[in-house]
Amino acid sequence: MEFLKxxxxxxxxxxxxxxxxxxxxxxxxxxxxxxxMLVAGVVVSxxxxxxxxxxxxxxxxxxxxxxxxxxxxxxAGSLVLGHNAGxxxxxxxxxxxGSGLLVQSGFPVFTKNVVFSxxxxxxxxxxxxTFAVEGLGAExxxxxxxxxxxxxxxxxxxxxxxxLAVLPWVLIWSLGGFFVxxxxxxxCGLFAFKLFWQPIALASVTYASVFFxxxxxxxxxxxxxxxxxxxxxxxxxxxxxSLKQLSVAFxxxxxxxxxxxxxxxxxxxxxxxxDFSETMAICFMMGIALLFLVAGIFFFGKIELRGQR
Amino acid sequence: MGDEIAVIRCRNLTRKFGSKTxxxxxxxxxxxxxxxxxxxxxxxxxxLIKLILGLDIPTSGDISLFGKTKVxxxxxxxxxxxxxxxxxxxxxxxxxxxxxxxxxxxxxxxRRSHEILDCLSMGEARFRKLGEYSxxxxxxxxxxxxxVHDPDLLILDEPTAGLDPPARNxxxxxxxxxARQQGKSIVLSTHLLGDVxxxxxxxxxxxxxxxxxSCSLEKLVGNKADSYLIEVAGNQIDAIVALGERxxxxxxxxxFTKVFVQCDSSLGINNIxxxxxxxxxxxxxxxxxxxxxxxxxxxxxxxxRLVAN
Numbered sequence: 273m274e275f276l277k278x279x280x281x282x283x284x285x286x287x288x289x290x291x292x293x294x295x296x297x298x299x300x301x302x303x304x305x306x307x308x309m310l311v312a313g314v315v316v317s318x319x320x321x322x323x324x325x326x327x328x329x330x331x332x333x334x335x336x337x338x339x340x341x342x343x344x345x346x347x348a349g350s351l352v353l354g355h356n357a358g359x360x361x362x363x364x365x366x367x368x369x370g371s372g373l374l375v376q377s378g379f380p381v382f383t384k385n386v387v388f389s390x391x392x393x394x395x396x397x398x399x400x401x402t403f404a405v406e407g408l409g410a411e412x413x414x415x416x417x418x419x420x421x422x423x424x425x426x427x428x429x430x431x432x433x434x435x436l437a438v439l440p441w442v443l444i445w446s447l448g449g450f451f452v453x454x455x456x457x458x459x460c461g462l463f464a465f466k467l468f469w470q471p472i473a474l475a476s477v478t479y480a481s482v483f484f485x486x487x488x489x490x491x492x493x494x495x496x497x498x499x500x501x502x503x504x505x506x507x508x509x510x511x512x513x514s515l516k517q518l519s520v521a522f523x524x525x526x527x528x529x530x531x532x533x534x535x536x537x538x539x540x541x542x543x544x545x546x547d548f549s550e551t552m553a554i555c556f557m558m559g560i561a562l563l564f565l566v567a568g569i570f571f572f573g574k575i576e577l578r579g580q581r
Numbered sequence: 582m583g584d585e586i587a588v589i590r591c592r593n594l595t596r597k598f599g600s601k602t603x604x605x606x607x608x609x610x611x612x613x614x615x616x617x618x619x620x621x622x623x624x625x626x627x628x629l630i631k632l633i634l635g636l637d638i639p640t641s642g643d644i645s646l647f648g649k650t651k652v653x654x655x656x657x658x659x660x661x662x663x664x665x666x667x668x669x670x671x672x673x674x675x676x677x678x679x680x681x682x683x684x685x686x687x688x689x690x691x692r693r694s695h696e697i698l699d700c701l702s703m704g705e706a707r708f709r710k711l712g713e714y715s716x717x718x719x720x721x722x723x724x725x726x727x728x729v730h731d732p733d734l735l736i737l738d739e740p741t742a743g744l745d746p747p748a749r750n751x752x753x754x755x756x757x758x759x760a761r762q763q764g765k766s767i768v769l770s771t772h773l774l775g776d777v778x779x780x781x782x783x784x785x786x787x788x789x790x791x792x793x794x795s796c797s798l799e800k801l802v803g804n805k806a807d808s809y810l811i812e813v814a815g816n817q818i819d820a821i822v823a824l825g826e827r828x829x830x831x832x833x834x835x836x837f838t839k840v841f842v843q844c845d846s847s848l849g850i851n852n853i854x855x856x857x858x859x860x861x862x863x864x865x866x867x868x869x870x871x872x873x874x875x876x877x878x879x880x881x882x883x884x885x886r887l888v889a890n
Contacts, residue, residue, distance in 0.1 A: 285681040415663035423682035424654035
């Protein structure tokens with residue numbers, strides 16, 4: 273009972289103090305802002321050129337006509353072959369279908385190029401680690417951990433309280449960043465945001481748990497977290513085969529793949545994203561988050577503050 | 582010590598990190614008052630503080646506070662040497678936060694925070710952010726957070742570090758006030774021997790993990806009636822060995838050794854001189870000790886080195 277009381281007190285006081293005090297002025301934060309602006313700039317530029325569609329899509333090997341030229345040619349064919357009513361009608365139908373597809377193709381093109389590749393493969397881990405690593409990492413660097421440990425509250429309450437305080441910042445930053453990119457892309461982006469904000473939020477919580485663990489348990493955690501983000505999430509996450517299942521992004525992609533498939537859009541053939549059902553992918557991500565949370569509480573409880581005064 | 586319960590009692594306390602012994606069979610007991618914890622860098626002071634706070638476990642031996650072996654953190658107030666502040670918090674908020682971590686309710690923590698800060702003459706400065714504070718004000722806030730829950734024992738790690746002489750004197754006055762007027766026991770870990778001589782009643786001297794002295798300050802520095810400084814040339818080591826327990830400390834001056842001696846009725850000045858001469862020593866100077874802690878402290882360290890050699 274005494275433990276529970278001091279545990280609740282510890283969580284409450286950490287939440288009260290840190291919920292509104294995320295450090296936003298540090299280097300990693302500005303790196304995150306920089307990358308958001310860079311990618312948003314590219315998305316806006318593509319949007320201005322009206323290229324969020326299959327217009328410039330070419331067959332493999334980048335030879336031959338692109339998608340738009342092909343449709344124009346079929347339309348022209350229907351006019352040239354006007355004397356043959358049957359052929360002309362087929363050409364017109366194919367051209368209309370192609371034009372319709374062109375208009376609707378913004379969503380898969382944006383999702384594949386921005387959400388699947390850039391956001392999940394690089395930006396999201398970076399954004400999440402910006403706040404999550406700083407959570408207890410800043411306490412360690414600022415040498416307030418030794419002081420905190422001298423207080424009669426369980427270490428687990430410090431860990432959980434601080435994690436809960438950091439979580440809203442991680443979610444605001446990652447969903448906010450996704451929303452900015454979506455707005456920059458226009459209608460297709462906003463459609464993708466509406467469809468995918470949940471898996472992005474879930475992935476953010478999972479990343480937060482992983483990076484918070486690193487910040488709490490390792491010195492120079494920012495470097496370790498950056499190395500993890502690049503090696504596991506960016507490199508392994510984009511590899512063919514089953515190696516990509518080691519990355520958190522894979523399970524977020526699985527959920528997105530299922531959600532798109534329900535709309536009849538197949539986002540990436542042969543990526544293995546169809547092998548996991550939406551429920552399984554959610555369970556995997558929640559399991560990873562929980563695993564790192566428990567591991568963090570355990571190791572944080574065992575930390576020896578050698579050299580700290 | 583009599584029937585009075587020792588504030589801190591260490592019995593054969595040893596702490597090893599791998600093959601390195603940081604504290605070696607340390608035994609002492611201190612009663613209510615201001616206790617100076619002295620020792621050069623690497624002496625084991627910080628490790629001893631961690632053991633007192635229950636943040637570390639001794640390899641062997643035991644430690645008890647107020648007669649209890651189980652550390653009650655709520656009875657201890659700790660002021661770390663490191664800055665250990667949250668720069669975005671206001672002074673009174675930080676102290677109240679410490680109070681909440683100590684188990685006080687928010688309302689009580691705020692009330693106590695203002696009381697303590699009033700007592701430390703913090704005035705309107707308490708409403709400013711800690712990031713804008715001078716070193717002196719930070720030290721005061723750190724002291725206030727250690728006092729907020731009205732602990733019986735205060736452990737202060739370098740409380741006067743970085744303070745100018747007026748601020749240092751003010752801090753020492755506060756320590757005297759809390760010990761003499763409010764009956765707190767204070768462990769003052771410092772390198773500044775002048776601070777210890779100014780306010781401490783008892784002293785514990787550590788070096789290389791060994792307890793060189795633990796007694797009242799008066800006993801350690803002696804008084805003019807029964808303590809002497811003797812400069813010995815010739816066979817210096819044999820002379821020191823011959824004096825045995827009477828030799829409180831010695832300091833190698835290159836060519837001769839300063840020896841600090843305590844006499845009593847059973848071993849007068851003449852007997853001491855005889856012992857030195859019989860051991861082959863040559864007495865260059867024989868004067869009453871001025872009661873200077875600096876001399877005694879360095880003598881203790883030198884004696885340890887001589888004996889080890």
